[in-house]
Amino acid sequence: MPEKGLLIVLSGPSGVGKGTVRKEIFSQPDTAFEYSISVTTRKPRAGEVDGVDYFFRTREEFEEMIRHGKLLEYAEFVDNYYGTPVDYVRQTLDEGKDVFLEIEVKGARQVREKFPEGLFIFLMPPSLSELKNRIVTRGTETEDIIHNRMLTAREEIEMMELYDYVVENDQVELACERIKAIVVAEHCRRERVEKRYKKLLEVD
């Protein structure tokens, strides 16, 4: 049996650009991990293909998947369900391939409970890294703006707590490079490599 693949979960605040980063990663020919296609009950948009962009299902079909435990995570947005089929994820990991999910923060929390050993990456809005500058130049902004900015920052930092890594989305290409570096590094983690070799020694 091959060594299990890594489950890579990319998430972050809504509007941070998760989809753009994911598309860029999978447009690169050297990307060595598999994208887990989501299931949704929303109607396909022009050009969207079932089994490529999404698995398009009816509300009844989706709710049956929920009842039968076929979803690793799911959530409802604007009257439509979105979810991650668990069979594809488990099967691909068992084949020794890394699987990449791009999901909402709420879904990431559900996945963490089921796959605590997954690799959780928080995509950080660049505005958060500008926080320092904003504080420094605070004389130029009203107290209300500063107060709201700090509230949002606090919420975003609290969201991070679930994650192993934080990647700033200052430039899409840079964010992709960092995500790929994280995956390479994780494959070199001592616990992972050592376990594999210790098993080989036992065989002897």
Add this chain to the structure above:
Amino acid sequence: MPEKGLLIVLSGPSGVGKGTVRKEIFSQPDTAFEYSISVTTRKPRAGEVDGVDYFFRTREEFEEMIRHGKLLEYAEFVDNYYGTPVDYVRQTLDEGKDVFLEIEVKGARQVREKFPEGLFIFLMPPSLSELKNRIVTRGTETEDIIHNRMLTAREEIEMMELYDYVVENDQVELACERIKAIVVAEHCRRERVEKRYKKLLEVD
């Protein structure tokens, strides 16, 4: 005060090619970390420059450095001392720059005690990764060879225990890429980033 740099320690079994990997890393223009030059009592070889290849010191000078706690780690090989000056390391880290050490396993153990938060990378001989093949094709080798191979493998795996990451030196360029990816990933670790932002919030 800038955020502290990372202390990167590359080590591994003797003969694994640590020096070759280190030279390749520092020949690359995009390498963003500083190399900590070692002190030695051995005589300079043709072409070696004091303060570039090594700091060349007399035995008396070296022993004075030991007595005054000026060395982060040191060891004696073939009647010569080799060591890492602690002042350079601390100062460069305080400037917010990452420092790279390439040292023997014994020295790495000393550094781990003083800098437990350092990034310890074990350079693995490719022979260890061939272990599996050797076991599979074991019919073709004598029992003695297999036994010795397993003993060495066991020793090398035990050495790993101190380290955070294991990088296989199958190809120098690949090993360098993995080491650089590890440094990028470590800079994205949530604990590191989060601490920085939480500090900013406290300022407010």
